[in-house]
Amino acid sequence: MGENIKINIQHLTRVEGHGNIVVDLKDGAIIKCNLEIVEAPRFFEGMLRGRSIFEAQHLTSRICGICACGHTLASIQAAEDALGLTPSDQTIKLRKLLLHMELLDSHILHIYLLALPDLLGVRSFMPLIATHNDVVRRALRLKKACNDVCNILVGRHVHPIRATIGGFTKLPSENDLDTMLNNLSNLHEDLDETVELISKLQFPQFQRDSQYVALVSDDGEYPLLSGDVGSTRGVRINKSEYKKITNEYMVPHSSAKFTNLNGEPYAVGALARLNMNCRKLHSKAVEAAKKLNLSNGGNNPFLNTAAQTVECVHCLNDAIGILEALKTSGIDYKEEILVGANETSAIAVKAGRGVGAVEVPRGVLFHAYEIDEEGRILNADIIVPTSQNIANIEGDMRAIIPGIKHKSEEEITLALEMLVRAYDPCISCSAHFLDVRFVD
Amino acid sequence: MAYVVLRKDRFDDFVSALSAQRKVMAPVSRGYNQFEFDEVHSGREIALSYIPTILPPKKYFMPQRETLIQFNSDSAEAVVDFYNMVILGVHTCDLAGIQCLNMVFSERPKDYNYLVRKNNITIIGLECNDYCDKYASCTLMSAELPNGGYDLFITEFDEYLLFHVSTQTGEDIINSVGIFEPANASHMSRLAGYRRQKRSIFNKELPVDSKDIAALFDKSFNSRVWDGLNERCLACGNCTNVCPTCYCFDVIDEPALDLTTGRRYRRWDSCQLEPFARVAGGANFRESRGHRQRHRYYRKFSYPVRKFFRYFCTGCGRCSRACMANIVLKDVLRDLLREHQ
Amino acid sequence: MARPKAAFFDFSCCEGCQLQIANFGESLLDILNVIEVVEFREIMSEKYDGTLDVAIIEGSINTPRAVERIKAIRARSKTLVAIGACATTGGVNGIKNVFPLDEIAGYVYGGNFRDYETIQTMAVHQVVRVDYFVHGCPIYPPEFVAVLKALLMAIPYDVPDYPVCVECKLNGNVCMYDRGVSCLGPVTRAGCNSWCINNDNICYGCRGMVSNPNETGAIDVIKQYGLSIERIVNKLEMYNKCRELNPHG
Amino acid sequence: MNRQILNSSHFSVERGVIVKARELSPHDKLFEIALPEGKRLHHDPGQFVEVSVFGAGEAPISVCSSPTQGDTFDLCIRDVGRVTHTIHTLREGDTLGVRGPFGRGFPVRLFEGNDLVLIAGGLGIVPLRSLVQYVISNRRDFGKVSILLGCKTPEDVLFGDEIEQWNKRIDVHFVCTVDKADPEWCGHVGVITSLIPEEMLIPERTFAVIVGPPVMYKYVIGELLKKHIPDRQIIVSLERHMKCGMGRCGHCQIENLYCCCDGPVFHYDEIKHIEEAI
Ligand SMILES: Cc1cc2nc3c(=O)[nH]c(=O)nc-3n(C[C@H](O)[C@H](O)[C@H](O)COP(=O)(O)OP(=O)(O)OC[C@H]3O[C@@H](n4cnc5c(N)ncnc54)[C@H](O)[C@@H]3O)c2cc1C
Ligand code: SF4
Ligand code: SF4
Ligand code: SF4
8 A cells, every 4th residue: 555544444353342443654654553442331340339249250240251251250359359268279270170161262262263264364254164164163162162161160151150259159060070071081182183273374474572461470380360460571560469560541542541561561361471471381282382383482463373272272281180180189069159148148248459360361350349348349440451452452553564554455454453353352341441432 | 568678777779779770769958958859879869858859759740841742844743751760758748749640640631641651650658757847738638648659658767667568560679679578567566656656746737627628718719818919929930830739831842943843842830920821912811919829729729629529739838838928828728717717 | 945144233242142152062053054144243254234134132222323323223124133131131231320320431431431422221122123032141042042943933932921930940949048048030030941040049130020020029028038128129230220211112 | 761652642733734725804814724634623613723833832723614614624813923923824735733623612502493692702703603604504403693793993804705695694683893983884883782682682592602802701791691691591702821722731720610621612600600700
């Protein structure tokens, strides 16, 4: 196109929620380069006020259907932090299992249904049903298996039922453990083929030295459900000080709240986690990373999809490990939680403040609540990965445009769309607090 | 009339042997002093001392959802799905409930879905030593003692179980398991003593002669009691769903995605539910909750008496236990009685 | 028979109900055999602006622009299906209506709140005619399939007008009230196969209330169990707040 | 699980073929049905069959032709819901499931030698048509015959051509009234009770048959009683929700009676003490 470009992509497809890409290049200078969010506002933090802390997890799960389990886990963590409740080892194991399923399921959805069509040069997975039937079936099979495990573990994947403050309302039977193990053990081959498939694809070549943020810890485990928050620029702070990291600010040109760390945008998500913690991956995942040239992470945002593939392998193998451990130790059913327990005062309630920080598929997610002595929510703050990524996405767009401005409008559009999609943005998540101004 | 004895420490062996032959269903604990019939494989899983289960054993005779017809584009077959099973530990009230259902479904036209299933179920009864709770009215309904309707019947004593062998099927089970001893005179006299003692525990729960209840209902149709229930009932249908003698159903078609194959099945329905008696055009012939409650009581204490010459209440107390509005059968009867004093 | 042309549209929601459909696994392909999906923004880039046989709507209506958009969709669709609580009852988005609009927008957005175009949350049928309802947060997949079949046969789908307790009892669950915990099952319409109680949680009322709940009776029950009325009313508001505005659309 | 095929289930259906389908109004269609191999239904006027379309369900529908019609029978179906709508989409040559006939029909033996007043409101003409046809084919066996029909508007009058025939006959007294007339209407306007013939009525030898919407019965019966027609000689056909047709599913129960087996046709003396009946 050249030195004057006007691009306006309305209702970006194959992402969660509604967003637009607007680029305005005049005489080679970038006038405008925005990712705009047009999702209708949903006011979750506002709605939470005055409600029981025991309802927070039920409600915040409804922020996003795809990361429903992630929101649930972050919300529970924040609530337990506020109430001063320490979950049992068994509970933590089961929560990790749940989080693994969430990552696996969401990554599969992104890799196969949202990203793959771009890489194979089609508009959606629909045409793939005819041309790559085995690939589509594999994707649906993988998703189904994750779902089946979630159905057993928490009743359903979208808006889980059994996971609650204190633990689980119902724990899996011995039979259930076997079924889950069996479901997951059948996936090795499908995942191997997924790695194979991704390794053969051509990702756009593009590097930018972004700052990456993810949970970090001192033990040997790939941190997803606990840890401090760290960045590739060497920052490390406790989750309770999350605001120092997320540092929200409003920008006039865009409709979204932005975040930065030390005055610089940052990225969260699979690639960020790999950059921070790739040494801690399961050995099988390390092999996959090698195969996908991600042994030490990397700086190409398009490779986020490949990083997700590596995490799939990690999650599957670690999940199987957890299930095997639970089978050996047996389940203690006395730990089952009676919900609405607040009504029977089984869980002591006190005033306090708590923060949850959980690595959900798209990056680190923060929930923070302040409650009164009766357990009513006074204030709520939720910071989702996508809003943390927006500033960085715009940074990437600015960096990529000079290199592609000579291409056709279609090519530029596709490149920008692919870039945004690679981050797997979840706009319905972000919409709970985004400024909405329609760009008709 | 044969009686055999099983040492209590062999009960587990008995159940294991039985479950090697076929499915064994028995009461298991669900916590909160609640029990439910479920498949068991060993005696340890069974709660021998239990109060009436959440659902009565009718669920095995007339499952919650049961296929009646399997169809495809050019044929339709009437089918019945069943298991060969033993229900172990059926209290006398539930035996009475099964007897009621047997009458209903054996009437012409016979219901073969029910009858085929019934013919594949072996029933092992279990005697109650004491009242389960304040909701029971089994003595009023003459269901506190065994009155047939079983293949084997167990009475529990401290160190052994006494089995009454009532049918050939029962006899075959005893023989095939082969860990029983014949009962002797002392066993029998102990049983007689036990039953005598039981009579002093189980007393008529309401100050009315059982046979007069039908007459009480003859004059209670416009009682104010029903208005009271109208205020309280939530129309949740719990009372009928847990009732051992309720058998109303709905018939529903369920096609597959191709829309030509599929099944027609029946599912428990309840006269307490809002849409039950609604017809096209919107008329609802039992629109008020009070009238629906009245209908339920008349279906227990009045209408069946005219048709089957017995009450369709077994005194199990389930409807009262399951009602969160605390509508208690004994209280309703007591209120009706009071109105006519 | 030509496959009816169907499109998915999302309004304000978490998109979990669409995901429920994507989660069908390989049987999703069977569904795609009987309907032709021509637009599904979440997973497809294809767009379609002709006449639709079926419009499947997710999410609630809470901006003036959404009102216009749903009206336009209705105008070009032969049948319209509302899926998920957000679309069928307003869902949790309805809680917003508990607060004065200015107040809640101000809380979330600070000084600039007047820039936001937002109106009271509404269910889809409160704005346009809806032919089929698939209630629930999220939708119960077997019910979605049942509705799809009714739709293909061009016959009505009757949403059960009796409470969740019915299915709960058929499943032989221990009643939550017997555990000393309040449950919205008695006033919530069935159709989810008592999903939450099967998992030992309470019913939160996500399918909306039955058409004729005995509200005074329910309050009696809550008192009798020594439970807090305030909490129950609060719970009922989670999914039933939109009921009070313009209930018949 | 074991599965057994039942040869004699009462839920089994026969496949009836639609030999003719005719539109009577925008929401009513008349279907002429033949059973396989020329089998006869052998129904009494007033009885009903359970009609089904697999996938949509089953619904009770009155047989609206006389048993004297021969090898086929008629069903007149109003499109109100799942089953009835699906049936409306069927064409000649298509099949539908039939079970029955069920229930107790009109006591035609008792009618013989007596005068008849047949009163239909709206769709009530459908079950009554089988009786009218029967009476006309055996006209000699009955005394005076009056047919009174009440409808909301002239458009709701079904079987117009047939009614025309009844109207022309010298051996039948036919009157029709509508609640709201249109300019072309030249019949009566007003409630059906006003049509009940006064002078020529001999109570002891008159049987009155009423079929109509639930609200109609009270008024018409009241009027007939005023004219001293004995309880036993007032005959009604009642509608209830029904699922099985065998007196089990419970939906059609009217206190201790089952509309599907004990009815749908009742003598007034059988139900007058039954509050839920009308
Ligand atoms: C003895 C008898 C004879 C009848 N004769 C005729 C006739 O000749 N022609 C005719 O058009 N209709 C007749 N009906 C009414 C007809 O049975 C109902 O209109 C039909 O069942 C509706 O079924 P559907 O599946 O189409 O409607 P649905 O979609 O099931 O429901 C529509 C409405 O009908 C009600 N309904 C559903 N099932 C039944 C049922 N089994 N009985 C009554 N109401 C029901 C529902 O409550 C709902 O309000 C008769 C009914 C009875 C009891
Ligand atoms: S259980 Fe109680 S509340 Fe429910 S329908 Fe029966 S009487 Fe009514
Ligand atoms: S648990 Fe809830 S849904 Fe189940 S019976 Fe009790 S009140 Fe009803
Ligand atoms: S049990 Fe209640 S909250 Fe749960 S899915 Fe069903 S209606 Fe919704």
